[in-house]
Amino acid sequence: EVEALLAALDEKHRLIWSFAVYTGLRKGELRALRWENIDLEAGILKVEHSYDPVAGLVSPKSESGRRRVPIPQVLAPELVAHMARQPGQTEFVLANSKGNPFDGSNVYRVCHRERERAGLKPLGFHEARHTYASFMIAAGVNAKALSSYMGHSSITVTIDRYGHLLPGNEKEAARLLDAFV
Numbered sequence: 705e706v707e708a709l710l711a712a713l714d715e716k717h718r719l720i721w722s723f724a725v726y727t728g729l730r731k732g733e734l735r736a737l738r739w740e741n742i743d744l745e746a747g748i749l750k751v752e753h754s755y756d757p758v759a760g761l762v763s764p765k766s767e768s769g770r771r772r773v774p775i776p777q778v779l780a781p782e783l784v785a786h787m788a789r790q791p792g793q794t795e796f797v798l799a800n801s802k803g804n805p806f807d808g809s810n811v812y813r814v815c816h817r818e819r820e821r822a823g824l825k826p827l828g829f830h831e832a833r834h835t836y837a838s839f840m841i842a843a844g845v846n847a848k849a850l851s852s853y854m855g856h857s858s859i860t861v862t863i864d865r866y867g868h869l870l871p872g873n874e875k876e877a878a879r880l881l882d883a884f885v
């Protein structure tokens with residue numbers, strides 16, 4: 705469904721939703737993402753701010769909100785193409801046509817319209833974040849690393865929220881024990 709939705713969106717909106725799904729950043733963190741926070745060579749983006757519509761750039765709510773998040777290869781080519789075509793010298797990666805952080809409600813509205821046309825399930829920024837966590841767990845990323853990438857205050861938050869997706873349900877646990885014994 706994510707692939708189908710991304711394919712239905714224009715370049716600008718596809719990039720925003722690709723970032724949301726493949727980095728797990730919160731909407732305010734996506735809006736605050738600046739070019740100086742991107743290190744394509746290292747494959748890392750740094751979350752240092754969030755964006756508040758009234759206050760502008762603000763610090764993350766907690767120290768764990770400041771973090772380094774891996775840039776997956778599925779996102780890298782879109783990011784490189786975006787770097788080449790972005791007009792002017794705006795500091796924001798996901799800027800609107802005036803160089804300011806994108807408007808979340810406009811971006812959501814476009815996504816909602818295209819999603820309905822394609823007959824897909826709803827996807828908002830919070831759901832994109834959950835999708836990222838689900839993808840990371842399915843890919844085998846350990847819970848401690850995921851907790852760090854998500855900016856959770858502790859691994860307990862991650863386990864409480866996504867523990868049902870982690871390997872180790874009853875059948876898996878029995879299979880592992882049988883294999884060990």
